[in-house]
Amino acid sequence: MARCPFAVWMEISGSSGSYTSGPFKIVHHTTEGSSAEGAFGAFRANRSDPHFTVDSSKIYQHIDTGRAARALRNAAGGVQTNRDSAIQIEVVGFAHRPKVMATLKNVQKLCNWLEAEHGIPKVWPNGLPKPAVNGHDPGGHNRNAANWDNKGGHYGHSQVPENTHWDPGYTATEAAFVIADAATESIYIEALETIPLEEGPDFATEVSTMPDHCGGYAAAPAAGEAGPRAKPKVSARRTSTPARGSGRTAAKAGRSSARKSSASKSKSGSKSKSTRSQSSAGKSSARKRSAARRPATKTSKKTRKIAGRKNGAKGATKRAAARASNMAKSSRRKSQDR
């Protein structure tokens, strides 16, 4: 039905079939990795493609929005998941980490387009997705199946019936930001300070605290979603993919995120004015200037205040990363093929 005019078209495994019911909804995932290239490898290996993958510099489209994607688990019986008019977006990043401004701006732009194209309301019918607690699944997700079946809007993977993953782990601000109208910024500017401008130096080596995402579900083909022609292909791909995939993908992942973190730094300043109201843009560029010349030497009172907040957030992020890195040591080997 539709290809996004500003997305890079990149078919991987194809669709899981036609939709069986509606209304249109948008499902937000995190890739649980630090690069789009790494995610593509996982989609290829597991046939778990979303419609879109979004990072800080690009929006990739893998499946036409008129056909079903395949990143959700669909149990026998119950409601349809992938095929319930669910347009799926994989956001490059981790459920347990703060998302990056440049990436969320791309998600927002894509959501704005999808909402207009498919008449999707700017609401979260099962409530806001829940963010991580101490870097882990907060539990208690609302996966109301009647809402899912009957109400258009936005859902986290964590809010889809028959599913157990807890991505994307958006904070309330992140959840409000991705559904905000890009032309008329509706997020309270102070709240935006909690969204980091950059991925951070440890992003490329970060390890998911949900290592089975992008593989756990699709590895065992879900009942009734992949057409009969899909199965033989799965085994054919499996034998060839891991051998040439894993090493190269990991190397690429490192290079690509290094490139991206410098790219987002230089890009964000020029983009901000077009997507925010004037007063927001002013404050926001002050914030960006302070970030650009960190550590700050000469700063206005306002900038210092903002920088203080940023450093606080950064400290928290570092602490979280340190915790994650400790946990990662034990699970790194297991998740390296992602």
Ligand SMILES: [Zn+2]
């Ligand atoms: Zn997911």
